[in-house]
């Protein structure tokens with residue numbers, strides 16, 4: 001297989017009081033145009049459990065309220081499915097989907113997965129805190145939705161070897177990371193994703209689904225450089241610097 005896994009956040013225009021990061025939002029019109037151009041999409045869970053190969057894969061982090069309408073428009077337009085990574089601590093709060101809405105999406109074939117319990121950086125947590133974040137998010141989502149939780153997307157893409165160990169022990173089948181790349185093997189533990197930013201064109205997103213995409217090569221170089229910055233500055237210093245340059249990261 002060779003699938004490009006896209007990482008979306010909020011879809012549509014955000015009001016000024018919205019807590020979502022505008023840099024990671026994407027217009028509804030461009031979202032639909034991209035899917036009409038690139039063909040029906042699937043979720044990580046569906047791709048793992050079927051013979052689907054090479055379809056674009058949609059993932060949505062944070063459980064923003066706008067994802068409810070986006071998911072309904074996927075169904076209405078026969079544009080496929082996606083995985084929605086949510087934090088039980090945020091579900092039902094202002095700007096976030098409720099459990100009722102998430103159950104509705106699950107009934108429509110969407111997969112509801114874990115984005116940790118509280119949306120904190122796992123790489124900054126002790127082992128005990130990481131166990132809490134991974135275990136209790138999985139249990140609560142499974143309890144509320146009535147479906148298994150098998151995929152973890154670490155908040156801010158921050159995880160470490162301990163995260164991998166614990167997630168394997170708890171029965172997560174894969175971790176959807178924020179490192180750009182192409183998903184090549186259904187059984188690989190770390191699934192790379194392409195972060196979608198507000199100014200990305202439909203052409204750029206569509207070309208990310210092509211073999212040997214020049215955009216993915218460019219993003220890999222950028223990720224390597226920012227990875228070095230995170231390592232040398234530490235998460236907190238890096239965030240401060242990043243906020244000053246382009247705004248926060250969800």
Ligand SMILES: [Zn+2]
Nearest residue numbers: 061062155250
């Ligand atoms: Zn997030």
